[in-house]
Amino acid sequence: MKTVTGLLAALLALGVSGNAARADAVPDAPKFDAQGKVTLVGVGDILEYKALASYNEPDFVKALEKAGKLPALKDRLPKEPMVYKTGNMKDGVGVYGDVMRHVIGGRPEGWNYWAGQSQGWGGIDIGLQECLTRTGPLFQVKAEELQPLPNLAKAWEWSKDGHELTMHLIEGAKWSDGQPFSADDVMFYWEKNVLDTNVHPLNGATPDTFGKGTKLDKIDANTIKWTFAAAFPTSALYEMAYGKFCPGPMHILAPQHPANSKNTYDQYKNAFPGTYMAMPTMGAWAVVDHKPDNIVVLRRNPYYWKVDEKGNQLPYLNEMHYRLSTWADRDVQAVAGSGDFSNLEQAENYVESLKKAADPASPARLEFGQRTIGYTLDFNYSANGWGETDERSVAVHKLNRDLNFRKAVTMMLDRQRLGESLVKGPFTTIYPGGLYAGTSFYDKASTVYYPFNVDAAKKALEAAGLKDTDGDGFVNFAGGKNVEITLLVNADYQSDKSLAEGVVAMGEKVGLRVIPKIISGKDHDAARDAGKYDWMVQRQGTEVITAVQNTDHLAPVGPNTTDFHKAGTDGKVDMMDFEAKLTDVVAKFMAASDPKERIDLMKQYQKMATENVYQAGLTVYPGALIVNKRFSNIAPGAPIFMYNWAEDNIIRERVFVAADKQSKNELFPNTLPGKPGSAPGEGLVK
């Protein structure tokens, strides 16, 4: 807590602004040293797969087993469960009981993740979906051993030529309803949800995610084989982690898929609404209750396939809550102690949260990480019919494709002020776009930065053919109306709204009329996915931190991989010249395995992306993890966002609460999830 107190004191003393230097090189970020320290380990130090002599479970589950309501534990576990090593658990082997109370701003749309339904974010889907590999915890893995952790795939080997990857799945594992998990689930996901491009899994897995021409075959019930066009494509293993390769329960999903039913694709997507409980999961907890706009409750999965070294079946926590509120309330409740967890990421809440957390009596600990929360202004580049196609939209998209115009936009942005509009102090720093400074593939020398300059921005607008011909202060199309630009903004986050407000005001200063479209939840996501905007303010994903995960978001390596430029009505992405080159570099990076080549390719990406203002960066700042002090086994220095969000990084299934600190907050004590399709709060096993 020392560091937090120190930071707070410095902030209060200054009331300050950081770096005001202006240069063509990106200004260095202000010093910020309140970060937690990470202890680096090897993958084998974290986990292994093996059968143990005996297993254990909570007493109430033993009682249900005795009453004949559940098969014996050893028959519920796979042949070789995943075993978390005690040495990597900060507080060691845990005890059973208690709840983690999350608060989220999202709302579950339904449970068909594989057909693109949002489950409300904030860690719900991260916990429900288990994937072939896992990357969240990699923040603590040594560089020389860095590769995704095994998960549903417990081991894999490459063919000599590197084109084939054989993966061994956990054997004898079961879904939370007791049905067997096998290679068939994996194949159903791939063939009927990824390769069938009428289905759009959440988080955007597409056939191109794993490289063009990738094939997947079932070898036997527990073995699958990938065939890649490239040799040893490093990115592929990362893309098999959350959220792109997390198979669903075929026994429940397949009957509703249009291939096996009279359902339309829309009906398939909506076949498991928010009221459908106990959707089978491979995750540690299954959904048992959902009161709209109030709460989602999950109970432990009695078939979970992970244990500790003493043979205790995980998770330790019996229940998970997700209060359906707002993201800002998540911060407030976590520091107040009425919630247990928050990714402090809305910079507007920093000073208040720091003040509360600095009090030794505070119920929560707060720890900052690196600067990995950043925003861009994205341009809709489609000139072939993706998104809106009225005259005005078409004309604006055309402007977006003009480098003079994008230079005007980037130079109109006073990024120092944008950052300070969120929070004063050493948090925010100027972000030109591309990879974030301080991340492993970042290269400052390859980063082109066009500093804030109103006059230069105005000149660039002129060069793009825009002048205020009717003297009302806003530039017009040659011989026509004022240019009007729609800006898509996510209403659920204050930071998104503050940044958008700044962009609108800064546009006005150079004569650009920007009209915000502030939309909430799934409607926002639908507008984004359909390209219904000219510009959009958006929080960036893991791709600009790690480069190896969600790499396919960086450029349109496939028709449907990049948020801001998808295929038009002809099924093709109408790339600009530099964009085609950029895409080629990104595809090469995804396929490459030589470390030197990969570093060089990312330098090329950085240069082209920033020089051409592919996405105009806005600001980037560190987030802080807030967790209630009663929880044990929270790894020091766990970032709120790196390979994944903290809900994955902290490995919640092995987090526990010591016996003397346990709360009495379980809403459904001594029960287990009921049958798939049960009504909310009903049908639980007890």
Ligand code: GLA
């Ligand atoms: C939302 C929140 C993040 C994180 C993710 C997890 O996006 O803003 O902090 O909780 O959900 O998916």
Ligand code: CA
């Ligand atoms: Ca005008």
